Amino acid sequence: MTGSLNSSIPSDFKKNSSSSSGRVAVTPIVAEGIFRLDADEGSRKAAFPSLSFADPSAREQRLGGGGSGNEELSIEDVLAGVAVTVEFSSRNDQQVVTIQLPEGSSFYGTGEVGGPLERSKKRIFTWNTDCWGFNGSTPSLYMSHPWVFALLPDGRCLGFLADTTRRCEVDLRGAPTLRVTASAPFPLILLFGPTSSPTHLLELLAKAIGPLPLPARWVLGYQQCRFSYESAARVEEVAKAFREKKIPCDVMWMDIDYMDGYKSFTFDPANFPEPLKLARWLNEAGFKAIWMLDPGIKEEPGYAPLESGDGADVWILNADGAPFVGDVWPGPCKFPDYTMQRQGSGGETWWQSLRERGGRDLERHERAHRVPSSQQDHAGR
Numbered sequence: 001m002t003g004s005l006n007s008s009i010p011s012d013f014k015k016n017s018s019s020s021s022g023r024v025a026v027t028p029i030v031a032e033g034i035f036r037l038d039a040d041e042g043s044r045k046a047a048f049p050s051l052s053f054a055d056p057s058a059r060e061q062r063l064g065g066g067g068s069g070n071e072e073l074s075i076e077d078v079l080a081g082v083a084v085t086v087e088f089s090s091r092n093d094q095q096v097v098t099i100q101l102p103e104g105s106s107f108y109g110t111g112e113v114g115g116p117l118e119r120s121k122k123r124i125f126t127w128n129t130d131c132w133g134f135n136g137s138t139p140s141l142y143m144s145h146p147w148v149f150a151l152l153p154d155g156r157c158l159g160f161l162a163d164t165t166r167r168c169e170v171d172l173r174g175a176p177t178l179r180v181t182a183s184a185p186f187p188l189i190l191l192f193g194p195t196s197s198p199t200h201l202l203e204l205l206a207k208a209i210g211p212l213p214l215p216a217r218w219v220l221g222y223q224q225c226r227f228s229y230e231s232a233a234r235v236e237e238v239a240k241a242f243r244e245k246k247i248p249c250d251v252m253w254m255d256i257d258y259m260d261g262y263k264s265f266t267f268d269p270a271n272f273p274e275p276l277k278l279a280r281w282l283n284e285a286g287f288k289a290i291w292m293l294d295p296g297i298k299e300e301p302g303y304a305p306l307e308s309g310d311g312a313d314v315w316i317l318n319a320d321g322a323p324f325v326g327d328v329w330p331g332p333c334k335f336p337d338y339t340m341q342r343q344g345s346g347g348e349t350w351w352q353s354l355r356e357r358g359g360r361d362l363e364r365h366e367r368a369h370r371v372p373s374s375q376q377d378h379a380g381r
Contacts, residue, residue: 024088026073028063031207035078035190039088039095043185051339052163052189054210059163059187079192082152086188097180097188099160104153105176111145114138119148120175126168146170148178149201157201159191161208218288221250225290228255231271232278239287251288262329264293265305296333299325309336314350 025038036059038044050056075086085100108117110124115136126144134141146162148170160178162168164186171179180188191204206212224242229235235252242249258275260266267275279289297305309315315323316337323334336350 024075024086026075026078028073029061029189029208030058030063031204032063033192033195033204034063034208035073035192037075037086037088037097037188037190039185043088043095044187046185047187048164048184050163051165052161052209058208059189078190082156082158082192084158086190091181094181094183095185097162099178099180101150101158101176101178102153103176106151107172107175107178108149108151109145109147109159110170110172111147112141112143114141119172122172124170124172126170144168146180146182147205148172148180149198150178151198155196157195157198159189159195159201159205161189161191161205163187163189218250222248223251223253223290224249225251225253226255228257230257232258232274235278236281239282239285243285249287251290252282253290253292255292256294256329258291261298262294263298263300263303263305264296294328294330294333295335296326296328296330297335298330299332299334300330306334309334309350312350 025036025041025044027036027038027044028034029036036044038047050059053059075084083102087098087100089096089098107119110119110122111126113119113122113124114134115122115138123139125140126146127140128142128144129140131138131141146164146168148160150158150160152158160180162170162180162182164182164184166182166184166186168180168182171181189208191201191208195201195204224238229238235254239249239252241247254272256262258267258272260268267273272278275291282289297303297309300306314336315334318324325332325334327333
């Protein structure tokens with residue numbers, strides 16, 4: 001197992017990277033069976049904070065205390081006889097992690113991708129896209145997970161998480177070789193028990209990044225959603241048909257046609273004049289009502305959410321520090337940065353303050369609509 005970053009790595013993090021030892025930093029973290037791998041100690045220090053872990057500080061703490069380095073730990077120690085090699089290198093100003101697994105290994109995970117659940121022989125990009133249509137070869141859809149679940153020939157499981165929010169290439173075309181590429185140094189989180197089942201592996205993942213919240217019972221029922229119902233009368237008509245035909249249904253969705261000019265937190269005064277009345281009627285008929293919201297807040301003088309967001313300083317920024325503006329349904333929009341906190345508040349806190357709780361969907365939360373790489377989340381970092 002080797003680990004070095006050569007001179008092609010950009011100076012903004014190359015100067016923090018030490019390649020003299022060529023030894024990968026291996027650190028046990030969080031719980032038994034979870035390890036952090038870095039190209040070297042310099043890369044470890046240069047890595048951006050984690051947005052994957054429920055407790056980001058847990059990624060930085062060595063299990064059992066002590067130093068953060070690789071004291072007497074190697075990949076051979078960690079994998080206990082499994083024929084796996086891990087190599088860190090660089091290519092075209094990007095960090096590359098190459099993992100060689102035994103012949104007969106198969107790959108799963110990687111988020112929403114066209115095609116079957118097994119991802120072997122596929123190339124995936126963790127870069128969300130707005131797909132009006134897709135097929136089995138589409139490399140990116142709506143959810144990007146730089147996570148690969150490897151099933152070994154003997155039935156044991158390994159997990160790999162590239163803990164980066166950057167555009168990430170997960171190349172499984174050379175299976176059983178896995179290659180992950182992204183800009184800037186990032187740690188590779190290795191999950192290995194050895195785990196005897198997929199369930200055990202996912203339990204380890206949940207210990208690292210946190211478990212999914214338990215959904216409300218009604219979420220598990222059938223939900224009626226389409227683009228789009230043009231009026232409250234049409235929503236009622238469809239809901240009544242479900243009950244008359246005795247077709248089970250627990251949720252009715254309202255897409256963005258309910259809005260006034262597609263502006264979030266507004267209602268069309270002609271077609272949805274009494275939204276609260278509609279929601280109460282649906283509830284009485286046994287439906288939850290979900291109203292889609294777009295995070296794009298239109299640039300329009302006098303539009304209260306825009307002025308509120310300006311005052312709270314919650315927007316995603318360009319590299320020059322000015323708010324990023326992109327076109328969505330209502331036209332030019334600003335976007336709240338849910339990842340940052342400024343003076344005890346931030347995009348997520350501000351967004352929550354604008355609505356009462358209930359069923360709702362945050363559509364286009366991936367900001368896939370004509371968004372350039374110049375935008376900067378996490379308070380511009």
